[in-house]
Amino acid sequence: MRFIQRLPKPEILERKEDSWRERFVNSDNPRPSNKQYAHQQIRDTLNTMSFHKCFYCERxxxxxxxxxxxxxxxxxxRDLAFDWDNxxxxxxxxxxxIENLRIPVTQALDPCRDTDEIIQEHISFEDEIIRTKNGSQLGLRTIQKFKLNSDQLDKVRLTQIKYFEQLLSKILIAMHQEDRGIHEHEKEALLSxxxxxxxxxxxxxxxLDKYSNLLAS
Structure with missing residues (x-):
């Protein structure tokens, strides 16, 4: 999870939000129309905000x-069915x-409210395994609510770590063979x-914090 800066409200919501909300609130439908709140304009703007990643797990x-x-x-x-901030x-x-509705959002981190610094006070990682930091209950509830510790996510994160380790190994071998320090473009590739x-x-x-000495050389 990283902080996400919300972009201006999509034009479709500027035009339709009030009428969509009124129609839904006054109906007996348990859910609003996915064709409305997940309209392509809305979806595109959300994708741009998050660099085409899940707001919660960063996949x-x-x-x-x-x-x-x-x-x-x-x-x-129900009034928040078409609210842009929601x-x-x-x-x-x-x-x-569904099984984690018992955890209200007020007891979890919010990527559109909490800064990177706040998020990192509560969540950390050991390799691909997500952990709470300093026993944070806010971090724990966030992990539980959004299932950030699922086996599925562990496997995907591990795959990404392997890409990183392959690059790091290639750089370390070149440094040893050429008897040199790390090049600037190699630092940039790792930091990216x-x-x-x-x-x-x-x-x-x-x-990357574990490789601070290497990246500072």
């Missing part, structure tokens, strides 16, 4: 199911949180793994 959403999620569930506050982008793993547009960038930020 890249290319070629996998992506869902527009209500951060505060419609069952709790629409997030999620993978199917993180959005399948923690850029916000990369998958699981928080995990790699934690990993």
């Amino acid at each position: 890249k959403l290319k070629d996998i199911p992506q869902e527009v999620d209500h951060f505060i569930e419609v069952a709790e506050i 629409l997030y982008l999620s993978c199917d793993n993180c959005n399948n949180k 793994f923690k850029n916000p547009d990369r998958p699981f960038s928080l995990m790699f930020k934690v990993m």
Whole structure:
């Protein structure tokens, strides 16, 4: 999870939000229309905000199911069904949180509210395994609510770590064979793994902190 800066409200919501909300609130439908709150304009803007990643786990959403999620569930506050600030982008793993409705969003981290610094006070990683930091209950509830510790995510994160380790090994071998320090372009290649547009960038930020001596040379 990383902090996400919300972009201006999509034009379709500027035009339709009030009428969509009124129609839904006054209906007996338990859920709003997915064709409305997940309209392509809305989906495109959310993708741009998150660099095409899940707001919660940072998994890249290319070629996998992506869902527009209500951060505060419609069952709790129907008036927020089309509220721009309540629409997030999620993978199917993180959005399948029915069993965790007992954890309110007020007791979990919010990627559109909490800064990177706040998030990192509560969540960390040991290799591909997500952990709470300093026993944080806020971190624990966030992991539980969005299933950030699922086997599925562990496997995907591990695959990304292997890409990183392959690059790191190649650089270390070249440094040894050429009897030299690390080149600037090699540093940049390693550091790029923690850029916000990369998958699981928080995990790699934690990993790269372990190589501070190498990257500072």
